[in-house]
Each structure stands twice: as C-alpha cells, then as structure tokens.
Amino acid sequence: MWNVARACISSFAPGMIVALLLASALPAAAGTLETVRQRGTVQCGVSEGLYGFSERNGTGEWSGFDVDFCRAVAGAVLNDPAKVTFVPLSAGERFESLRAGRIDLLSRNSTWTLEREARLGLAFAGVTYHDGQGFMVMRDLNVTSALELDQARICVEAGTTSQLNVADFFSANSLTFEERAFPTAAAALEAFQAGQCNVLTRDQSALYAERLKLARPADAVVLPDIISKEPLGPVTRADDFAWFNVVKWVNFALVNAEELGITSGNASEAGGSRKPDVRRFAGAEGGLGRLLGLDDAWAVRAVRAGGNYAEIYERNVGVNSRLGIPRGLNQLWSMGGILYAPPLR
Structure with a gap:
C-alpha cells in the first residue's frame, strides 16, 4: 500500500507536494470570496492615518496608495471600487484583526517577514512597495x-x-x-x-x-x-488560498498593466488589441478569470478602479505629490527598478 502511495506522490511536481502538505496543515478555507460577495463589500484594514498611504478627509473619504489597492480588489471582485469598508488599525492590532476575521484584507504598510507568515498564519500577497x-x-x-x-x-x-x-x-x-x-x-x-x-x-x-x-x-x-529591507504588501489569512490568490493577482495585474501600457483611461479598450498578452489581460481570450473564481474582465476592472501601478504611485507618493518620493526601487524591472510581476497567461 505504501509503495502505491509513494508512486502517486512521486508523480506530483515538488511545488505541488509542498502546496498539498501546507493545505493539509491549515484549517478549512474560510470562503472569503463568497463572504465578500454576499456582504457586498470588502472589509479592508488600513493605517489610522499616514499621508500618501491612507488618510481620511473631513468628509470621511479615504485616499492613498494602500487605499487604492483596496479599491482595486473591490473593482475586480464586486465591479465597484466604492464597495470597500475601511477599518483603521494600529500596528499593534492589525494582524490580530485579520486573524480574527474582522477584516478580509490588510493593506497597511506592513512588512513581509517569515515570522508573520509562519507564526501568525498569514500570507503576504506580494510586494506593493519596496521600502527601507x-x-x-x-x-x-x-x-x-x-x-x-x-x-x-x-x-x-x-x-x-x-x-x-x-x-x-x-x-x-x-x-x-x-x-x-x-x-x-x-x-x-x-x-x-x-x-x-x-x-x-x-x-x-x-x-x-x-x-x-x-x-x-x-x-x-x-x-x-x-x-x-522593508517589503510592504497586502496580507490575507493563510487558511484561504482562493482569496489569497485573488488578492495576489490583483497586485500583479496592476504591475502588468503598467508594463503593457494599460491605464485607467484605456483599460476598457484593451480587449480590442491585437497583442495576445493585452487580450489575455482584458479577458478577450485565455479564460483566466474563472481560475480565480471571477469573470474574465476582473483585471480590467482592477485598473479602472484607480489606475495601474504607476498611476497609483505617482498620484499618492510620487515626485509630483506632497511626499515627492522618486520611484527608485519601485520602478519597473525594465526601467532600472526591481518591480516585477509574473505574467497573466
């Protein structure tokens, strides 16, 4: 019997074996994507107030780099970037709030570390800002x-x-x-x-x-x-791989959009392109959305929500903003930085 099991396991790629072992060690998936759909809003944890990243004006409206990422997720999942409930959190309470399910996503200038993933049961969905x-x-x-x-x-x-x-x-x-x-x-x-x-x-x-x-x-x-090194990025619970995948690929979509020249202004026209990579991004071919539990226009909606990575960066923290921070490491890999995203294919 063991020989049969061993033969079956050996047929999997090493990465798949690791994924299967991780899945068996984690609690049952929380079904966050379905919860978000039924609730009709993404509960997104942000900082209590940090210029350029998450701040609230006198009328209660939120803006900033981290805020725009939350809206991109809402755009991709709910087809409406306004369907976000922002939850301001201190550094001390942010991770526990996520673990306890009070928020679906943490987008709060948080550094990706081994301990935060392994000890707290969290999963960082890539890097949105390379800091130090x-x-x-x-x-x-x-x-x-x-x-x-x-x-x-x-x-x-x-x-x-x-x-x-x-x-x-x-x-x-x-x-x-x-x-x-x-x-x-x-x-x-x-x-x-x-x-x-x-x-x-x-x-x-x-x-x-x-x-x-x-x-x-x-x-x-x-x-x-x-x-x-302070790689900052969005965080989800590690017990829901499907939701983690959605958040991760929204992150990658914003970077790929900049590289492909897809902006908030022309995203709706991307499906008419003759370039295969642009057509896959727009959902005109490839059928990638269903792999995430979304429809095929998810990436276009994420960009329409507030722009591609460059638009979000420059509007909130770039050289012409109040903060005036050069892109530096956060420039695309093809432009001298280290910003790089896997392809949508």
Missing part, C-alpha cells in the same frame, strides 16, 4: 548620517519591525541609544516634535509623510541611510 527603514532628525542636530547618532534618544512605534531593526543597527555599529517606544505612530511623532527624543525612526516612506505633519516641516530632515 530610516531616520528623521531636526536640522539643528547637525548630523548627515545615521552613524553619527551615537547616544541618541530614538522614538519608535512599539510592536513593529522598526523596533527590532534599530536595535540591530546600533548593535552592529557599536553605537548606543535610548529607546522610547510608543503605542502608536502618532504618539511617537508627537514625542519627537515635543523634544522627548531627537530621532524618529520608521520606514523611510512614512518619514516623508510624518514630516508633513510637523508644525515646521522644513526644520526636519530625513537622513539618506537605509538600515533594512
């Missing part, structure tokens, strides 16, 4: 490098990878520092502005956003040093 941790100081501190921060008082948000990374950096460089941890990013920024610390550390993109909240933004400077 940095430092912000007041100009009157007269430093130009993180290596000059010996004996600094550093404000950091508790429960984040930033807290771990800063300890590693100072230890590796034989520097000392005094940590001042705060429960929220807002509290850490307030303490920095009040002078309780002379350095604020976060992902560098977040530091550009936080600087805008200071009473005198020009008095602060973000140092050029990057001390870590």
Whole structure:
C-alpha cells in the first residue's frame, strides 16, 4: 500500500507536494470570496492615518496608495471600487484583526517577514512597495548620517519591525541609544516634535509623510541611510488560498498593466488589441478569470478602479505629490527598478 502511495506522490511536481502538505496543515478555507460577495463589500484594514498611504478627509473619504489597492480588489471582485469598508488599525492590532476575521484584507504598510507568515498564519500577497527603514532628525542636530547618532534618544512605534531593526543597527555599529517606544505612530511623532527624543525612526516612506505633519516641516530632515529591507504588501489569512490568490493577482495585474501600457483611461479598450498578452489581460481570450473564481474582465476592472501601478504611485507618493518620493526601487524591472510581476497567461 505504501509503495502505491509513494508512486502517486512521486508523480506530483515538488511545488505541488509542498502546496498539498501546507493545505493539509491549515484549517478549512474560510470562503472569503463568497463572504465578500454576499456582504457586498470588502472589509479592508488600513493605517489610522499616514499621508500618501491612507488618510481620511473631513468628509470621511479615504485616499492613498494602500487605499487604492483596496479599491482595486473591490473593482475586480464586486465591479465597484466604492464597495470597500475601511477599518483603521494600529500596528499593534492589525494582524490580530485579520486573524480574527474582522477584516478580509490588510493593506497597511506592513512588512513581509517569515515570522508573520509562519507564526501568525498569514500570507503576504506580494510586494506593493519596496521600502527601507530610516531616520528623521531636526536640522539643528547637525548630523548627515545615521552613524553619527551615537547616544541618541530614538522614538519608535512599539510592536513593529522598526523596533527590532534599530536595535540591530546600533548593535552592529557599536553605537548606543535610548529607546522610547510608543503605542502608536502618532504618539511617537508627537514625542519627537515635543523634544522627548531627537530621532524618529520608521520606514523611510512614512518619514516623508510624518514630516508633513510637523508644525515646521522644513526644520526636519530625513537622513539618506537605509538600515533594512522593508517589503510592504497586502496580507490575507493563510487558511484561504482562493482569496489569497485573488488578492495576489490583483497586485500583479496592476504591475502588468503598467508594463503593457494599460491605464485607467484605456483599460476598457484593451480587449480590442491585437497583442495576445493585452487580450489575455482584458479577458478577450485565455479564460483566466474563472481560475480565480471571477469573470474574465476582473483585471480590467482592477485598473479602472484607480489606475495601474504607476498611476497609483505617482498620484499618492510620487515626485509630483506632497511626499515627492522618486520611484527608485519601485520602478519597473525594465526601467532600472526591481518591480516585477509574473505574467497573466
């Protein structure tokens, strides 16, 4: 009997064997896609307020890079980017809220790490923003490098990878520092502005956003040093591979759309293209949507929701936005960056 079973297993590709083992070790799928359809809205966890990524105006309307990704998912699944319920979450409560099913998707400048997947039972659906941790100081501190921060008082948000990374950096460089941890990013920024610390550390993109909240933004400077890899991306529960696949491929679709020249303005016309890769994207051939449990126009709807990757980036955090962050590593692989997505085929 064992010989028969072994022969059957050997017929599978190694990757398929790993997938089967993982599936058997996980709880039964939660059926998130069907739940979202029945509810009629995507419950999306976002930050409590970070310029360029997720912020709410006076009338309660949300905008930002992470917010636009949620809308792309809603566009693909529900054919309406407005069908999103945004749930603001602190760093300390974000993962538990996802695990407990209070949200369907976390799109909240969260770093992809082994521990967060393996220990917490989560699945990161790719990288939407390649970031790295940095430092912000007041100009009157007269430093130009993180290596000059010996004996600094550093404000950091508790429960984040930033807290771990800063300890590693100072230890590796034989520097000392005094940590001042705060429960929220807002509290850490307030303490920095009040002078309780002379350095604020976060992902560098977040530091550009936080600087805008200071009473005198020009008095602060973000140092050029990057001390870590911070691959940020959307997160789902690991017990629902079908929903994870939907979120993952929406991510990839936005990147592929930029590479193919498909934008929010011309996405509806993509089906008339003579190029096979564009036609597959538009659902005019290939029948890929049904493999995700969607119809074949899902990718076009994701792009119509708020644009391809370039449109979303430039509108929210790019050089002509308030944050003014160059694309850098987040440029397409064909343009000198490392942004790369598997093909839709």
